[in-house]
Amino acid sequence: MQALGIDALFRGSNFLRLLGGLGVTLELSLISVIFSILLGIIFGVIMTFKNPVVKVLSRIYLEIVRIMPQMVLLFVVFFGTTRLFGWNLSAEAACVIVFTFWGTAEMGDLVRGAVTAIPKHQYESSYALGMSKAQTYYHIIVPQTLRRLIPLSINLVTRMIKTTSLVMMIGVVEVLKVSQQIIEANRMTSPNGAFGIYAVVFLLYFIACWPISLLAGHLEKKWSN
Amino acid sequence: MAELLKEELLRIEHLRKAYDNTVVLKDISLTVHKGEVIVVIGPSGCGKSTLLRCINGLEPIQGGKITLRGQEIDGNSKDIAQIRQKLGMVFQNYELFPHKTVLQNIMLAPMKVQKRPKDEVEAQAKQLLERVGLLEKKDSYPRQLSGGQKQRVAIVRALCMNPEMMLFDEVTAALDPEMVREVLDTILELAKAGGTMIIVTHEMSFAKAVSDRVLFLDGGEIVEEAVPEKFFSDPQTERAKRFLRTFEYDAVKHHDI
Ligand SMILES: Nc1ncnc2c1ncn2[C@@H]1O[C@H](COP(=O)(O)OP(=O)(O)OP(=O)(O)O)[C@@H](O)[C@H]1O
Ligand SMILES: [Mg+2]
Numbered sequence: 319m320q321a322l323g324i325d326a327l328f329r330g331s332n333f334l335r336l337l338g339g340l341g342v343t344l345e346l347s348l349i350s351v352i353f354s355i356l357l358g359i360i361f362g363v364i365m366t367f368k369n370p371v372v373k374v375l376s377r378i379y380l381e382i383v384r385i386m387p388q389m390v391l392l393f394v395v396f397f398g399t400t401r402l403f404g405w406n407l408s409a410e411a412a413c414v415i416v417f418t419f420w421g422t423a424e425m426g427d428l429v430r431g432a433v434t435a436i437p438k439h440q441y442e443s444s445y446a447l448g449m450s451k452a453q454t455y456y457h458i459i460v461p462q463t464l465r466r467l468i469p470l471s472i473n474l475v476t477r478m479i480k481t482t483s484l485v486m487m488i489g490v491v492e493v494l495k496v497s498q499q500i501i502e503a504n505r506m507t508s509p510n511g512a513f514g515i516y517a518v519v520f521l522l523y524f525i526a527c528w529p530i531s532l533l534a535g536h537l538e539k540k541w542s543n
Numbered sequence: 544m545a546e547l548l549k550e551e552l553l554r555i556e557h558l559r560k561a562y563d564n565t566v567v568l569k570d571i572s573l574t575v576h577k578g579e580v581i582v583v584i585g586p587s588g589c590g591k592s593t594l595l596r597c598i599n600g601l602e603p604i605q606g607g608k609i610t611l612r613g614q615e616i617d618g619n620s621k622d623i624a625q626i627r628q629k630l631g632m633v634f635q636n637y638e639l640f641p642h643k644t645v646l647q648n649i650m651l652a653p654m655k656v657q658k659r660p661k662d663e664v665e666a667q668a669k670q671l672l673e674r675v676g677l678l679e680k681k682d683s684y685p686r687q688l689s690g691g692q693k694q695r696v697a698i699v700r701a702l703c704m705n706p707e708m709m710l711f712d713e714v715t716a717a718l719d720p721e722m723v724r725e726v727l728d729t730i731l732e733l734a735k736a737g738g739t740m741i742i743v744t745h746e747m748s749f750a751k752a753v754s755d756r757v758l759f760l761d762g763g764e765i766v767e768e769a770v771p772e773k774f775f776s777d778p779q780t781e782r783a784k785r786f787l788r789t790f791e792y793d794a795v796k797h798h799d800i
Binding site for chain 2: 437439440442443444445446447448449450453457458461462465541
């Protein structure tokens with residue numbers, strides 16, 4: 319164990335602290351994911367409108383999100399706004415804002431894709447059977463959209479969990495930050511700590527994200543037409 | 544035959560249909576009686592699908608009038624759903640609902656639109672499936688069926704609404720040749736049982752066998768209208784003659800026997 323440096327993990331409350339860090343990571347992700355999904359569904363439906371102004375605005379929003387690294391966004395929101403407006407924005411709140419800003423764009427794009435992927439014939443077959451617009455959406459369009467959407471959005475969730483590791487850059491103590499602290503504090507006694515601790519962090523992320531990925535894969539297979 | 548054909552079902556008067564500035568249907572008038580089988584043929588792009596879509600209120604029309612038993616068909620009126628129940632339509636690209644089983648596909652509209660009791664609908668659905676030889680597929684999903692099977696399910700789905708009239712739009716065009724037969728046989732059965740229908744097809748021998756009347760559509764108008772025996776052996780217009788010739792091939796090789 320000495321060689322891998324994992325012993326540092328079992329000193330004092332180190333392991334518990336690491337789990338606590340994972341908790342912070344998951345909590346930030348969860349809040350951002352919930353906001354992103356709700357806002358993303360609204361944004362996605364708006365994007366299917368054929369209004370040119372809506373098109374241009376959503377295009378600009380999507381491009382900003384794509385071009386700007388999340389880290390830059392984090393710095394802008396956390397350091398930029400506190401300086402500029404004198405707000406006292408907590409690091410956690412800044413994270414949720416940035417990840418929601420990003421997640422809404424991604425989710426919106428998925429929703430738009432899923433809605434527009436339903437062929438016109440599906441609507442017409444339903445109308446031809448005498449179904450009303452509301453019945454067509456309820457029985458035919460929405461269920462098919464959800465089937466396309468759910469696996470994709472689960473994958474988005476795992477990506478968001480992974481990306482939250484960036485927040486340590488603005489001082490949020492999450493799993494990666496804790497691991498760095500442990501490595502620092504035990505540099506003398508466990509010089510190889512970096513490897514072992516990061517390996518454990520890797521495992522923790524894996525344990526958090528793998529079941530979610532499996533679920534996405536399972537649903538995708540089950541619902542593929 | 545003549546007495547049977549008295550009751551008038553569908554009437555189209557001076558139908559005009561245009562997309563922006565291109566006129567697709569110029570001045571179509573047609574009356575269909577109960578029990579009649581009309582086959583519509585014509586070159587690609589002449590407006591056959593558009594005609595059927597207009598009859599089902601899926602396309603807004605720019606002139607003329609379509610009525611079913613005197614009731615006007617208008618895609619924007621609130622009665623349209625009620626009229627569409629009386630018109631069963633099957634498209635070229637079998638559009639079953641992929642997230643529902645065969646039985647669910649068939650039973651959805653009778654239960655939700657016609658509010659019929661589940662047991663009764665299920666009994667009818669099974670009986671119709673039996674008739675087209677697909678009862679054992681009742682719990683399959685569309686992706687598990689062949690193209691021909693999907694089309695037969697689509698036909699059953701339309702029939703289960705007990706429509707007064709069926710509209711078929713090139714239902715075999717997307718099928719492999721060996722599956723064409725099973726679908727056309729199903730339609731022939733329906734015709735034999737006295738069903739009223741308008742059929743768009745490129746299968747000439749089927750058209751000859753099934754129809755009471757052939758309409759030859761070209762350039763958005765009815766160029767020729769005749770009983771099949773006459774139309775296929777002795778077409779009157781030059782355009783119909785030219786069209787029928789496209790289905791024949793001249794031998795390019797000679798074999799001594
Ligand atoms: N949504 C549309 N917008 C503009 N033009 C259209 C539209 N749908 C069809 N058309 C045009 O209307 C004409 C008739 O089309 P339609 O699909 O009715 O032809 P068709 O006789 O069914 O041909 P095919 O045998 O190839 O199926 C075509 O020239 C087509 O380009
Ligand atoms: Mg067509």
